[in-house]
Amino acid sequence: MSITIGLICEGKVPPDKRVPLTPKKCVEALSTFPNLRLLVQSSPVRSYSDQEYRDLGVEVGDDLADCDVLMGVKEVPVEQLIPNKTYLIFSHTVKKQPANRNLLRAVLKKNITLIDYELLTNARSERIVAFGRYAGIVGAYNGLLTYGRKHGLYDLKPAYQCLDMDDMQEEFFKVKKLPPIKMVVTGSGRVAQGALEVLDRMSIRRVSVYDYLYLDFNEPVYTQLRSSDYNRRRDGRVWDTVDFHNNPQEYESTFGIFLPVTDLLIACAYWHPAAPRLFEEADTQRSDFRINTIADVTCDVNGSVPTTKRASSITAPAFDYNCQTGELEPPYSRPSNITVMAVDNLPCELPRNASRDFGRQLLDNVLPHLLSGDTEGVVARATIAKGGELMPRYQYLADYVAEEVPVCS
Structure with missing residues (x-):
């Protein structure tokens, strides 16, 4: 027929x-x-x-x-x-x-x-x-674009102004001034794999979770976190991935150990409303809270990343979160703010x-x-x-x- x-x-x-x-x-x-x-x-x-x-x-x-x-x-x-x-x-x-x-x-x-x-x-x-791979690719690129603009290091062409992936990759080569920062990518699915593609193509060194936490480097590095790396059962029982997905309410976040050593967070992990957040708004006022740029690729408003209080748009992809007031401000308003990229339709950029x-x-x-x-x-x-x-x-x-x-x- x-x-x-x-x-x-x-x-x-x-x-x-x-x-x-x-x-x-x-x-x-x-x-x-x-x-x-x-x-x-x-x-x-x-x-x-x-x-x-x-x-x-x-x-x-x-x-x-x-x-x-x-x-x-x-x-x-x-x-x-x-x-x-x-x-x-x-x-x-x-x-x-x-x-x-x-x-x-x-x-x-x-x-x-x-x-x-x-x-x-x-x-x-x-x-x-799914379009997840390209959400990760564009999300990681936008995260690095945002970090560069925030710190006055470089100015990349937005992904949506690139003809295609090859054109966007040409922009990668402009990133020659990254200081020895540390970047975290959360997740292990299509979205996270897309983000890793970008970091690897930019020749940013990948390190183990242990080395990321406890060693210093003289070059930019990143690590990938799976759910077991930043969550644990509340009752202390051994980690069980299937159980985590079935009973997320029984777990709590241990992401706090990454807050003092992370500069750029690229959030790519699927989040269930019953699961713990990565951190809480109150954590942003900690003296050792180091994250200053967040690419929230998952873009769950008021979700796993509490500073994502709204989604942003392709043409206006970033906004600032004021850690002292909890209010949102225009992007790059002040160095002490966290700059957040939270575009909710990233694959549309390529x-x-x-x-x-x-x-x-x-x-x-x-x-x-x-x-x-x-x-x-x-x-x-x-x-x-x-x-x-x-x-x-x-x-x-x-x-x-x-x-x-x-x-x-």
Whole structure:
């Protein structure tokens, strides 16, 4: 049976320049799956122009009425949803995000099948598509950019002004004045691996956690921290990674030992609201609190990094946290402040690279299930709604989308 997939023009404001499938990935998909037809909706903002698709023989148009599956990146504005279609997007609804409640309501009302990229997993419950790597790459770059600006060492071109990863890498070579600072990267997933790529390409030396804590160096260094390096069970029992993920409330942070020896924190670890924070606001007033720049790549507002009191934007990526007052100030206001980079859509700064990486994952890990029978249940597990109803595993969202009951006076 033939299936037509439409690549939608991103409608969210500000617009997202990423695309699920680049022109070359479209060609590969069409040659790999004989039953597939692709239609790219015309877009003035996409990082790959309409002409780049046309040049490779990919169909471009405006009307998606004949498409079976509509594939985008970010949430679709409610008024742009087409009834009775299947959408594959990041809906940002499964955590009951208030901003997207009406989106899920509209999905149910319009009989839309909603498949969420974030929920696509393999048999080991591991995510199979994500933009995390580029969040880490851009986040680490922005962290070093912010540190350089704060201390007047160098001035790098922002990532979003770079054409692609190669162009951004040319900026790396401008960083020749880093003092012997110490940097921490938290996490071990895709995001952290992306951050490590940048530090390694910049030839910044990696050291063990022990050496980082207890030795001095005459060059900049970094270390990577896994959850067990900065958390412990409250009752003193031995560390258990699975237990930590299942019962984060039973643990407490030991990150305090890193506060006196760290200059730049690059936070890339997934954080659960029940898990301990890295540190508390009160810790920033300690005489031995050394961190002066934070790249909060995870960008959980009021989350693992308590100085992240708001998200920042691509064009205004940094703000200062005043340790004495707890208030936010303009970036680089005073040396005693902590300067925080907390952009919440980092992969958008390198949209062409991020799209190429994401498209590869779709081709290898998702389209075979979507187009050739979902025998392993990959698509089914990621389907939030179908036929005007929430799927069984997402019934917990029922109260989230329930209509408000009028209050009688």
